[in-house]
Amino acid sequence: xxxxxxxxxxxxxxxxxxxxxxxxxxxxxxxxxxxxxxxxxxxxxxxxxxxxxxxxxxxxxxxxxxxxxxxxxxxxxxxxxxxxxxxxxxxxxxxxxxxxxxxxxxxxxxxxxxxxxxxxxxxxxxxxxxxxxxxxxxxxxxxxxxxxxxxxxxxxxxxxxxxxxxxxxxxxxxxxxxxxxxxxxxxxxxxxxxxxxxxxxxxxxxxxxxxxxxxxxxxxxxxxxxxxxxxxxxxxxxxxxxxxxxxxxxxxxxxxxxxxxxxxxxxxxxxxxxxxxxxxxxxxxxxxxxxxxxxxxxxxxxxxxxxxxxxxxxxxxxxxxxxxxxxxxxxxxxxxxxxxxxxxxxxxxxxxxxxxxxxxxxxxxxxxxxxxxxxxxxxxxxxxxxxxxxxxxxxxxxxxxxxxxxxxxxxxxxxxxxxxxxxxxxxxxxxxxxxxxxxxxxxxxxxxxxxxxxxxxxxxxxxxxxxxxxxxxxxxxxxxxxxxxxxxxxxxxxxxxxxxxxxxxxxxxxxxxxxxxxxxxxxxxxxxxxxxxxxxxxxxxxxxxxxxxxxxxxxxxxxxxxxxxxxxxxxxxxxxxxxxxxxxxxxxxxxxxxxxxxxxxxxxxxxxxxxxxxxxxxxxxxxxxxxxxxxxxxxxxxxxxxxxxxxxxxxxx
Ligand code: WT7
Numbered sequence: 001x002x003x004x005x006x007x008x009x010x011x012x013x014x015x016x017x018x019x020x021x022x023x024x025x026x027x028x029x030x031x032x033x034x035x036x037x038x039x040x041x042x043x044x045x046x047x048x049x050x051x052x053x054x055x056x057x058x059x060x061x062x063x064x065x066x067x068x069x070x071x072x073x074x075x076x077x078x079x080x081x082x083x084x085x086x087x088x089x090x091x092x093x094x095x096x097x098x099x100x101x102x103x104x105x106x107x108x109x110x111x112x113x114x115x116x117x118x119x120x121x122x123x124x125x126x127x128x129x130x131x132x133x134x135x136x137x138x139x140x141x142x143x144x145x146x147x148x149x150x151x152x153x154x155x156x157x158x159x160x161x162x163x164x165x166x167x168x169x170x171x172x173x174x175x176x177x178x179x180x181x182x183x184x185x186x187x188x189x190x191x192x193x194x195x196x197x198x199x200x201x202x203x204x205x206x207x208x209x210x211x212x213x214x215x216x217x218x219x220x221x222x223x224x225x226x227x228x229x230x231x232x233x234x235x236x237x238x239x240x241x242x243x244x245x246x247x248x249x250x251x252x253x254x255x256x257x258x259x260x261x262x263x264x265x266x267x268x269x270x271x272x273x274x275x276x277x278x279x280x281x282x283x284x285x286x287x288x289x290x291x292x293x294x295x296x297x298x299x300x301x302x303x304x305x306x307x308x309x310x311x312x313x314x315x316x317x318x319x320x321x322x323x324x325x326x327x328x329x330x331x332x333x334x335x336x337x338x339x340x341x342x343x344x345x346x347x348x349x350x351x352x353x354x355x356x357x358x359x360x361x362x363x364x365x366x367x368x369x370x371x372x373x374x375x376x377x378x379x380x381x382x383x384x385x386x387x388x389x390x391x392x393x394x395x396x397x398x399x400x401x402x403x404x405x406x407x408x409x410x411x412x413x414x415x416x417x418x419x420x421x422x423x424x425x426x427x428x429x430x431x432x433x434x435x436x437x438x439x440x441x442x443x444x445x446x447x448x449x450x451x452x453x454x455x456x457x458x459x460x461x462x463x464x465x466x467x468x469x470x471x472x473x474x475x476x477x478x479x480x481x482x483x484x485x486x487x488x489x490x491x492x493x494x495x496x497x498x499x500x501x502x503x504x505x506x507x508x509x510x511x512x513x514x515x516x517x518x519x520x521x522x523x524x525x526x527x528x529x530x531x532x533x534x535x536x537x538x539x540x541x542x543x544x545x546x547x548x549x550x551x552x553x554x555x556x557x558x559x560x561x562x563x564x565x566x567x568x569x570x571x572x573x574x575x576x577x578x579x580x581x582x583x584x585x586x587x588x589x590x591x592x593x594x595x596x597x598x599x600x601x602x603x604x605x606x607x608x609x610x611x612x613x614x615x616x617x618x619x620x621x622x623x624x625x626x627x628x629x630x631x632x633x634x635x636x637x638x639x640x641x642x643x644x645x646x647x648x649x650x651x652x653x
Pocket of ligand 1: 313388392416417500
């Protein structure tokens with residue numbers, strides 16, 4: 001697999017060591033932690049668990065591995081909300097700000113650790129009043145308001161598992177997730193602000209709740225203040241029952257393997273899977289990775305993860321990782337272009353953000369909009385940048401480093417999944433020499449390897465399937481209600497290994513390069529070609545902001561490459577540009593990787609979390625009926641592309 005890419009590409013030669021200024025204050029500056037973990041990974045994780053967390057009862061076993069089921073720290077006991085709140089307040093940090101929240105309309109609110117503890121305790125008591133007990137599931141369907149992490153932590157405090165459903169999902173998606181988890185209570189809001197408009201959360205929730213027999217009560221936060229229907233007996237206002245509760249609520253001491261949350265993921269296809277994460281192992285790895293990947297100095301850093309709490313990134317790096325480390329974080333309610341395309345940079349400037357964690361889709365969009373937007377703001381507070389969600393094209397990495405990091409900040413490209421719970425492959429910013437586009441190396445304590453079709457390790461350099469070779473503390477514990485699907489999906493392809501679904505290669509220096517989902521990899525004239533690499537080659541042309549490529553059936557070559565390209569501001573489509581881009585890819589990778597057709601477009605079909613849905617572009621290229629479009633952020637995009645593809649795509653030979 002990925003044979004074309006084994007030729008060393010120019011990107012592999014570019015390297016970025018951390019600056020001496022960064023190294024001077026970094027937590028990790030050499031390979032000693034990697035070496036320590038490699039000598040005894042279990043002992044390493046046990047030490048991290050004890051160092052980073054408070055255990056009500058210490059554990060005596062570290063990892064029980066009964067493939068594919070792992071348990072970590074099984075007989076240990078702890079409470080996640082205690083670890084995120086009480087212990088910091090008890091240690092005298094009650095006045096430290098936990099969140100600096102910025103509303104989309106421009107309102108804002110700071111909340112300290114002491115205030116957050118009080119609010120979480122009141123909310124936990126309110127949930128109890130609504131009948132929630134340890135072991136129940138609570139669905140949460142909200143916008144990015146402070147009460148969303150509050151509700152999550154309140155569940156954790158009383159031992160109920162939360163299932164956060166992204167506030168952009170439809171009534172059907174919400175209904176299916178509530179029913180699958182058999183949630184007893186739904187926490188929602190009247191509405192959420194988005195790009196100046198209101199998302200009618202309660203109205204959508206009402207539609208969902210028409211068919212969710214397990215729901216007994218719905219707790220409703222007032223935010224957007226439009227009129228909403230309240231069903232007597234079922235629905236209660238947050239402001240009616242939360243503020244009057246006691247601020248005392250004893251944290252439930254949980255077993256390390258008790259369920260902390262379910263989070264549904266569809267990947268990019270198919271029926272959603274309820275990914276289960278438990279208490280002790282999850283919090284250990286999330287706390288560890290947050291501290292060391294982001295080099296957190298809790299007294300001085302201001303961390304901002306721009307994800308939504310509806311995704312795992314929000315769970316792990318807005319809520320649990322930062323709070324377990326007593327960090328101060330920014331939380332922002334709205335979109336990057338409201339009221340203007342510089343909103344992110346004005347937030348960075350306003351709060352003095354030191355560490356920014358965002359997604360390649362956002363970075364490519366900022367690059368498309370133009371560097372004048374960040375240039376208009378003082379970004380000198382930033383000292384570290386992170387990326388997650390997709391392979392970051394080397395050119396987007398460089399732009400991020402130059403225009404946002406002003407060539408001072410290391411960039412950490414972090415590979416992980418909903419299923420892995422926490423970051424798995426990433427630089428340690430004070431120690432790792434980065435290469436733009438590479439997630440570099442597995443973190444200490446993590447075993448990752450690349451194998452071929454037969455499951456044999458491909459060695460260095462080499463390309464194939466990314467697998468994880470041993471259990472890790474924050475690994476998923478299964479799929480809610482479907483152990484067979486768990487085994488089948490993740491553990492059946494390669495004996496004894498977790499298969500992540502991604503293609504990857506290692507270059508001659510051993511660096512890991514993620515090549516995209518293996519379902520997306522193309523087979524052209526007998527060569528496996530990675531969509532990621534062709535897209536990155538296109539994005540490295542100065543006219544291109546974003547690109548998606550797919551394999552399309554071809555009589556001569558089996559598959560031919562069809563490209564969909566968004567241009568940067570100031571560039572126009574032309575036949576000459578098509579020819580130029582084809583040559584550009586030919587030079588970057590090899591003639592075999594030249595796209596056969598290139599269609600210029602204004603938009604690409606993306607999931608609500610920003611991943612390009614190549615499956616739908618394949619449908620377009622093959623002139624087939626479109627498959628499932630329910631996970632699409634904007635379903636009209638693909639119809640528009642389809643119309644234009646059929647009339648204008650220029651096939652060249
Ligand atoms: C898939 C997991 C991890 C939280 C957000 C996404 C892709 C993620 C990277 C990266 C290359 C990446 C993979 C992975 N992915 N991060 N740094 N480089 N690819 O979670 O929705 O569960 O998606 O996202 O394909 O398998 P998710």
